[in-house]
Amino acid sequence: MVQHSKSAAMFRTAQNSLLGGVPMNWMKKWAGAFPIFVNGAKGAHFSDADGCEYVDLCLGDTGAMTGHSPDVVVEAVAKRAREGITLMLPTEDALYVGEDLKKRFGLAYWQFTLTATDANRFSIRIAREITQRPKILVFHYCYHGTVDESFAGLKNDGVVGPRRGNIGPPVNPAETTRVVEFNDLNALEDALEQHDVACILAEPAMTNVGIILPEEGYWKAARELARRYGTLLIVDETHTICAGPGGCTAEWKLEPDMLVFGKAIGSGIPGGTYGCTEEVAQRISARMHLEDCDVGGIGGTLAGNALSLAAMRATLEQVLTKANFDKMIPLAVRFNDGVSAEIKRHGFPWNVQRLGCRAEYTFCQKPPRNGGESAAASDFELERFLHLYALNRGVLLTPFHNMALMCPATTEADIDLHTKVFAEAVKELT
Ligand SMILES: Cc1ncc(COP(=O)(O)O)c(C=O)c1O
Numbered sequence: 001m002v003q004h005s006k007s008a009a010m011f012r013t014a015q016n017s018l019l020g021g022v023p024m025n026w027m028k029k030w031a032g033a034f035p036i037f038v039n040g041a042k043g044a045h046f047s048d049a050d051g052c053e054y055v056d057l058c059l060g061d062t063g064a065m066t067g068h069s070p071d072v073v074v075e076a077v078a079k080r081a082r083e084g085i086t087l088m089l090p091t092e093d094a095l096y097v098g099e100d101l102k103k104r105f106g107l108a109y110w111q112f113t114l115t116a117t118d119a120n121r122f123s124i125r126i127a128r129e130i131t132q133r134p135k136i137l138v139f140h141y142c143y144h145g146t147v148d149e150s151f152a153g154l155k156n157d158g159v160v161g162p163r164r165g166n167i168g169p170p171v172n173p174a175e176t177t178r179v180v181e182f183n184d185l186n187a188l189e190d191a192l193e194q195h196d197v198a199c200i201l202a203e204p205a206m207t208n209v210g211i212i213l214p215e216e217g218y219w220k221a222a223r224e225l226a227r228r229y230g231t232l233l234i235v236d237e238t239h240t241i242c243a244g245p246g247g248c249t250a251e252w253k254l255e256p257d258m259l260v261f262g263k264a265i266g267s268g269i270p271g272g273t274y275g276c277t278e279e280v281a282q283r284i285s286a287r288m289h290l291e292d293c294d295v296g297g298i299g300g301t302l303a304g305n306a307l308s309l310a311a312m313r314a315t316l317e318q319v320l321t322k323a324n325f326d327k328m329i330p331l332a333v334r335f336n337d338g339v340s341a342e343i344k345r346h347g348f349p350w351n352v353q354r355l356g357c358r359a360e361y362t363f364c365q366k367p368p369r370n371g372g373e374s375a376a377a378s379d380f381e382l383e384r385f386l387h388l389y390a391l392n393r394g395v396l397l398t399p400f401h402n403m404a405l406m407c408p409a410t411t412e413a414d415i416d417l418h419t420k421v422f423a424e425a426v427k428e429l430t
Pocket of ligand 1: 061115116117118120143144145146203208236237238239262263
């Protein structure tokens with residue numbers, strides 16, 4: 001019998017009603033002819049429709065970095081679901097969450113959305129409104145969700161244009177966006193000195209084109225440049241929360257004007273947040289009027305709903321804790337050591353990088369310095385081979401590049417299984 005025959009059959013049936021046979025278009029990107037259909041997931045593991053068991057190192061591309069369905073969150077959500085899910089009115093959980101985020105990241109005030117994408121969108125709007133500037137700046141090969149302005153890249157001639165694959169861009173993103181390479185302070189200054197950039201939207205370490213760490217002193221200098229040219233710094237910690245309970249902002253003492261965090265904030269129950277400094281709060285409050293506050297382009301009927309806030313409270317209070325990061329980070333170190341030893345054993349020109357409890361290997365000798373370098377080293381066919389090889393042996397990596405994430409329930413045995421499978425895969429490649 002074929003290993004995934006039930007998933008294959010479901011995928012065939014799904015063609016009748018779902019565009020492309022999947023509920024969301026990216027699900028087509030999994031290596032193999034069809035995605036496997038999930039039966040149940042708990043902690044670091046899940047099983048599929050055919051009864052196969054997996055170690056999950058994708059963890060919903062960070063949405064389940066807390067582990068799947070942590071008991072404390074399930075209980076809080078079940079209780080809340082019985083007592084009212086959405087009201088367009090605040091619940092007491094919001095007070096806890098606001099105070100927690102304030103301590104975690106050091107920003108004064110918080111608002112809630114349903115996704116990190118929305119949190120980025122609204123932060124950009126605020127930055128534009130208070131600076132009265134038209135443009136935003138992002139790094140080449142960044143990803144910040146489906147934010148129109150961020151689907152821009154540098155073409156071969158260095159000019160900004162729509163990123164490859166950009167579906168129906170509303171305008172040429174060159175009109176809205178400047179793009180520079182990460183770790184290049186001269187390019188950043190050149191882009192800011194025209195005084196028309198409202199904000200830099202940045203991950204503190206890039207995570208969506210492999211892991212790219214900032215060079216020593218980069219953020220201190222970039223922060224100073226942003227201040228000098230009157231540009232706000234929005235730090236998107238949606239993935240880099242893997243660095244610790246306060247993300248890279250706390251670990252590296254960054255001083256963002258605004259901060260975005262989504263995905264894992266509610267253990268995968270939809271929710272996102274953005275925070276701002278006292279100064280940003282005063283500047284935006286001065287420009288917002290009560291009568292118009294529901295039509296300003298910031299908000300959402302379900303944003304800040306009671307269920308999301310209950311999930312966030314349980315997650316922040318009991319899951320994304322220092323004690324859990326102290327368990328998760330050494331597992332990522334173990335992952336790195338295992339993969340790195342195999343790469344060396346076979347003399348492959350690959351490397352493996354780590355940020356907190358996230359690890360990733362790229363197909364170049366030295367860790368890339370920026371998005372352009374990392375993208376140049378990508379190899380879609382090779383990636384798919386490695387992913388499918390692992391999937392068929394019970395290990396799930398993300399469908400995008402080669403990322404592995406640890407959750408509080410991940411074990412050393414889970415990591416060792418990946419290392420064993422990785423070793424077998426690279427042996428087949430030699
Ligand atoms: C850094 C970063 N920000 C924001 C997002 C958007 O998250 P969502 O798709 O949940 O809105 C992503 C998604 O991968 C991301 O990687």
